[in-house]
Amino acid sequence: MVGMTQPIAFDNSYARLGPGFYTRTAPTPVPGPALIAVNEGLARRLGIDPDWLRGPQGLAMVAGNAAPPGAEPIAQAYAGHQFGGLSPQLGDGRAVLLGEVVAPDGARFDLQLKGSGPTPFSRRGDGRSWLGPVLREYAVSEFMAAAGVPTTRALAAALTGETVWREAPLPGAVLTRVASSHIRVGTFEFFAIRGDVDRLRALAEHVIDRHYPEAQSPMQLLERVVAAQAETIAQWMALGFIHGVMNTDNMAVSGETIDYGPCAFMDGFHPDRVFSSIDRAGRYAWSEQPHVAVWNLAQLASCLLPLMGDADAAVPQATRIVHGFPALYDAAWLRRFGAKLGLAQPTEADRALVERLLALMAAQQADFTRVFRGLATGAARDEFRDPAPFDAWAQDWQARSPDLGLAAGASPVRIPRNHRIQQAIDAGFEGDFAPFHRLVAAVTQPFDDRPDWADLADPPAPGQEVRVTYCGT
Numbered sequence: 050m051v052g053m054t055q056p057i058a059f060d061n062s063y064a065r066l067g068p069g070f071y072t073r074t075a076p077t078p079v080p081g082p083a084l085i086a087v088n089e090g091l092a093r094r095l096g097i098d099p100d101w102l103r104g105p106q107g108l109a110m111v112a113g114n115a116a117p118p119g120a121e122p123i124a125q126a127y128a129g130h131q132f133g134g135l136s137p138q139l140g141d142g143r144a145v146l147l148g149e150v151v152a153p154d155g156a157r158f159d160l161q162l163k164g165s166g167p168t169p170f171s172r173r174g175d176g177r178s179w180l181g182p183v184l185r186e187y188a189v190s191e192f193m194a195a196a197g198v199p200t201t202r203a204l205a206a207a208l209t210g211e212t213v214w215r216e217a218p219l220p221g222a223v224l225t226r227v228a229s230s231h232i233r234v235g236t237f238e239f240f241a242i243r244g245d246v247d248r249l250r251a252l253a254e255h256v257i258d259r260h261y262p263e264a265q266s267p268m269q270l271l272e273r274v275v276a277a278q279a280e281t282i283a284q285w286m287a288l289g290f291i292h293g294v295m296n297t298d299n300m301a302v303s304g305e306t307i308d309y310g311p312c313a314f315m316d317g318f319h320p321d322r323v324f325s326s327i328d329r330a331g332r333y334a335w336s337e338q339p340h341v342a343v344w345n346l347a348q349l350a351s352c353l354l355p356l357m358g359d360a361d362a363a364v365p366q367a368t369r370i371v372h373g374f375p376a377l378y379d380a381a382w383l384r385r386f387g388a389k390l391g392l393a394q395p396t397e398a399d400r401a402l403v404e405r406l407l408a409l410m411a412a413q414q415a416d417f418t419r420v421f422r423g424l425a426t427g428a429a430r431d432e433f434r435d436p437a438p439f440d441a442w443a444q445d446w447q448a449r450s451p452d453l454g455l456a457a458g459a460s461p462v463r464i465p466r467n468h469r470i471q472q473a474i475d476a477g478f479e480g481d482f483a484p485f486h487r488l489v490a491a492v493t494q495p496f497d498d499r500p501d502w503a504d505l506a507d508p509p510a511p512g513q514e515v516r517v518t519y520c521g522t
C-alpha cells in the first residue's frame with residue numbers, strides 16, 4: 050500500500066536478477082534543482098500523487114538528489130551494434146534506473162533518470178544531459194504516446210542548476226523516463242558476446258515474464274519481439290518519423306520506441322530523408338527503418354540461439370521468424386496508411402494507391418503531415434505546387450469511397466515540428482518554458498482541430514526549417 054512513508058510502490062524485479070546485470074549507482078546530487086514539467090496524467094496512471102511529485106520530495110527525486118523509499122538505483126549493463134559495428138560495453142552511462150513502479154492496475158514500469166550523472170559505464174562522458182535533448186525527448190515521446198505509438202514516456206523534467214559543457218556552456222537538465230522496461234536488443238548482446246548463457250537465459254525468462262507471458266520458449270519470445278517491432282515501425286512510417294539512431298542498444302525488446310536523440314518528423318516528404326548529423330551514409334533514413342529493424346532483430350536471434358536447443362533445427366526456424374518481419378510490417382503498413390486514406394479494409398491495389406501518393410509528395414517535397422491530414426479536410430491539394438498530378442490521383446482515391454472520419458483519426462493535425470521544438474528549447478534556454486508547455490499541450494491532443502494552435506500546425510517558413518539534428522547529449 051502506498052502511503053506517506055512510501056509515495057511510490059516500488060518492486061524492483063530487474064535488480065533481483067543479481068550481479069552482472071547492472072552496477073548499483075546512485076544519481077549524483079545537483080546544486081540547483083528546479084522543476085520544468087510534471088506529467089500529472091502519467092503520475093496518476095502510475096499511482097503517484099502529482100502533488101507529491103511537484104513537492105520537495107518529488108523534486109529531490111526527479112533531480113537525482115534523493116531517492117524515495119523502495120528505490121534501488123542501478124545502471125544497467127548493455128552492449129550494442131552502433132552503425133553496424135559492435136560495441137561490447139555500453140550501458141547506462143548517463144542514466145540510472147531508480148526502480149520499477151507497480152501501478153494500481155498491476156502494470157509494471159521502469160522509473161529512470163536520464164542525465165543524472167556519471168556511472169561506471171560513462172567512459173569519457175559526464176553522465177549529464179543539457180536542456181535541449183530533455184525538452185525534445187519529453188515533447189516527442191509524449192506526442193508519440195498521444196498518437197498511440199508504443200513508446201517510453203516522460204514523467205518529469207528538471208533543471209539541475211549545473212552547467213554542462215558541450216561546444217558551449219549549457220544548462221543541465223534531467224528527464225524522468227518511464228518505460229515498460231529498458232531492456233534492449235543490446236542487453237541480450239551483452240551476455241551473448243560474453244558467452245554467459247546462464248545470465249542470457251535469466252534475461253530471456255525475465256523478458257518473457259514481464260512482456261510476453263504467453264511465450265513458451267526463447268523462439269516464441271523472438272517471434273513476439275519481431276511482431277511488436279513490425280507494428281511500431283509501421284507506425285513511425287505513418288507519422289513521417291525518423292528515429293535517427295536505430296542502433297541495437299536503442300531498440301527495446303518491449304517494442305516501445307526508445308532513446309529519442311537526433312530524431313525528427315519530416316516536414317517536406319522525401320523517403321531518403323535523414324536528420325542526424327552523424328548519419329552521413331543515411332543508414333537510418335526514413336525508408337531504411339524497416340530494413341534496419343530486420344538487421345537488429347537478426348542480432349537478437351543470434352543472441353538467443355544458445356537458448357534454442359539443437360542448432361540444426363533452431364537456426365532455420367529463427368531465420369524464418371526474422372524473415373517473417375517484412376510480411377508483418379507490410380500488413381501493418383497497409384493498415385496504417387490505408388486508414389490515413391480513409392480505407393478500413395485496404396487491398397493490395399490500395400497499397401499501390403498509397404505508394405503513388407508518396408511518390409507525388411516526394412517529387413514536390415510536399416508536407417507529410419499536412420497532406421495526409423488534408424485528405425480528411427479537403428486541403429491536401431493546397432500542399433502541392435503543381436496540383437495536377439494530385440488531382441489525377443485524387444480521382445482514383447475518391448473512387449474508393451474513403452471514410453473521412455477514419456482518415457482524420459489516423460493523421461494528426463499537429464506533430465512536434467523541429468522548428469517548434471527548437472523555439473521551445475531556445476526560450477527555455479532563456480528561462481521561459483511557456484512555449485515548451487504550449488507545444489506539449491498541443492501535440493498531446495494531436496488529432497483535435499484547434500484554431501488557437503493553428504501556428505503549430507504550420508510548416509516552417511523559409512529559413513525556419515531545421516535540416517540537421519544532433520545527438521547533443
Ligand code: AMP
Nearest residue numbers: 139140141142143171174175176177522
Ligand atoms: P545513445 O546512442 O545516445 O543512446 O548512447 C550511446 C551510449 O553512450 C550509451 O551507453 C550512453 O549511456 C552513452 N552516453 C551518451 N551520452 C553520454 C554522456 N553525456 N555521458 C556518459 N555516457 C553517455
Ligand code: MG
Nearest residue numbers: 298299307308
Ligand atoms: Mg541509447
